[in-house]
Amino acid sequence: MLTFIRKLFSDKKQLLTETDTMKKFLIVGLGNIGADYENTRHNIGFKILDFLAEQEGFTFENAKLGALATFKHKGKSVVCLKPSTYMNLSGKALKYWMNKENISLDNILVITDDLNLPFGAIRLKGKGSDGGHNGLKDIQNVLQTTKYNRFRFGVGSNFNKGNQVDYVLGKWDNDQEKAMPERLKKSTDLIRSFIFAGAKNTMNEFNGK
Known part of the structure; x- marks a missing residue:
């Protein structure tokens, strides 16, 4: 009887842990730190998270490997991250906070610029190649998978060959x-x-809009 009760409590604790994990999200906006990169096309991930912070009334604070902020949305806990590792090492910051906050891969969203989409076009994908984007390339290498959610914001491709x-x-x-x-x-x-x-x-709701 005692063994059964212990197992019951253990199963309940595990279920609560799994439920908490399902309710926690990590939103990672890609960009480069420093005034030289502020308001550049490559920093759209930072820009979107800064806009979200204005709307939700939260502020970012310096933390390990990035600027971090949290807020609640309809019962969900949301961790927002702007990596300070520079674009080419974005995966390092993502993996650190993913593990530290115990957030499942399905609940991670990476925000990135995309040259293959016209300006302002938005598209969410659950998997795909890095498309030559160094930030996504590093995330793929660190996570060892291409199956993670990425939110691509179109920046257009109005440049001459060699000026990418x-x-x-x-x-x-x-x-x-x-x-x-x-x-x-x-x-x-x-x-x-x-x-x-x-x-x-x-x-279904947002892609192509």
Whole structure:
């Protein structure tokens, strides 16, 4: 009888732990730290999380391997991370906080710029190649899988051959700046949907919009 009771409590504790894990999310915005990179196309991940922070009223604080913030959304605990490792080592920061906060891979969302999408286009995918993006490449190498959720924000490809680096590290043009508030709001709506409704429902609702 005593053995049965111990097993019952052990199973209940495990179930509670698994439930807590399902309710916790990690949102990682990719970018590079420093004034030189602020408001560049490559830093859209930072920009979207900063906009989310304004909406939700939370602030980022310096922590190990990045700037960190937390908030609640409809009963879910959300950890937001802006890695300080620079783009090429983004996976190191993601893996550290994923393990430290005990967050499942299914509940991780990586926000990144994408040259293959027109400006402002948003697309959520549950897997895929790195597409030549160094941040995604490092995350893939660290996680040893291509099956993780990534939110791709289109930055367009209006550059001459050989000028890709200058383009992604360049500032938004005037037309893009004017359109940005609406695109940022749509982006944060996507993030909330991912947290509450899941990846599949969010793809159906937001992809291509």
